[in-house]
Amino acid sequence: MTFLTSLRIAAHGLNANRMRSALTMLGIMIGVGAVIMLVAVGKGSSASVQNQLNQLGTNTLIVSAGGFGPRGGAGGRSQNGTQSSTVELTMADVNALRKKSNAPDVKKVAPVVQAQSVTGAYESATASIGQFIGTSPDYAEIRNQTTVAGSFFTEQDVTDHNRVAVIGQTVVSNLFGSQNPIGKSVKFGNARYTIIGVLVSKGSNGFQDQDDIVLAPYTAVQDTLTGNKAALSSINVEAASSSVMNAASTQITDTITSVNGLSSTEAAQLSVLNQGSLLSASSNTSDVFTTLLGAVAAISLLVGGIGVMNIMLVTVTERTREIGIRKAIGAQKGSILSQFLIEAVLLTMIGGLLGVAAGLVGSQFKVVGIQPVVVPYSVFLAFGFAVAIGLFFGIYPANRAASLRPIDALRHE
DSSP states (O other): OOHHHHHHHHHHHHHHTHHHHHHHHHHHHHHHHHHHHHHHHHHHHHHHHHHHHHHTOTTEEEEEEOSOBSOOSSSOBOTTSOBOBOOOBOHHHHHHHTOTTTOTTEEEEEEEEEEOSOEEEETTEEEEOSEEEEEOTHHHHHTTOOEEEEOOOOHHHHHTTOOEEEEOHHHHHHHHTTSOOTTOEEEETTEEEEEEEEEOOOOBOSSSBTTSEEEEEHHHHIIIIIOTTOOBSEEEEEESSGGGHHHHHHHHHHHHHHHHTOOHHHHTTEEEEEHHHHHHHHHHHHHHHHHHHHHHHHHHHHHHHHHHHHHHHHHHHHTHHHHHHHHHTTOOHHHHHHHHHHHHHHHHHHHHHHHHHHHHHHTTSOBTTBOOOOOHHHHHHHHHHHHHHHHHHHHHHHHHHHTOOHHHHHHOO
């Protein structure tokens, strides 16, 4: 018997039991579609997190200080009665990091002074500002902050202590509505700032609204909101490239330690957040998450395969007399085996193709706010697994049919 003849007989067998065949294909379709969809959701989640981290800046290092150490000065008493204090970041540290001789792998450095609980007021509108940051123009490049209207402030604005500000889209909506904010004077705290730019929207990063932000020269912020003697909240640094992130981190710690004459205990208070490490950790976590999702979906595909085996066993039982007749007129064991094996594979192939279509269509829609990203390998893997399931779970029923003795098959009622 030729392959085409076996294929025709298999198709006829499926057509004779349409409802049963359709339900079996549905199980395979759901399994294949689930694999494609869930892997796409995992990949989309990973891409979303990566994008949010990239919005914080490329090759970014964030330097902060905290804790207590025996440096003298304000800060309270330790249990043994000695004076303790917190290590503080200052402009001296920023200037030292800007010197290539100290930190050759550092590209840009920006001080950050963050004012707390600032309220903005314009005409009759008021709004609490999520982040009010005093910094330098380098901050725009380090944190990928660009303007959609107006411009960023300059080094001259920093030097002259100019009270100018660049605001996010949320601040625009809360204070100005549909008005153009450029050139308007807004009261932040007890001081007035002129709006010179509007930032490109970055949306939410899951923890805070990145558009609820005001950026201004750090000198003006110190003059009006935090005080001139306030320490820097942090220092933002851009490494020369992603390959030197670790080297730049070491140079930052060594430079600040040297400039301030810190002891090893005090140097331990310095924290350098490496965005490269965050990206790597995020990528690893997302890969595990995607693998788990794919494994869960593969289980449903395996259950569908068990359904195929069950249906094929029923089919063999129903067609036992037919098998006996075919054997009695000369059909070989291989012909019977191939007929039922092709029938099982045909079931899973059609179900697999429908599942691929369902998975690709379903991946066009957002799932819990995440846009799925179809991974090509998941499509081929899911479909290939479906066909393999047809072969695996079809072998036993097909072999059982092929092994029937003609005389026993003909006696079957």
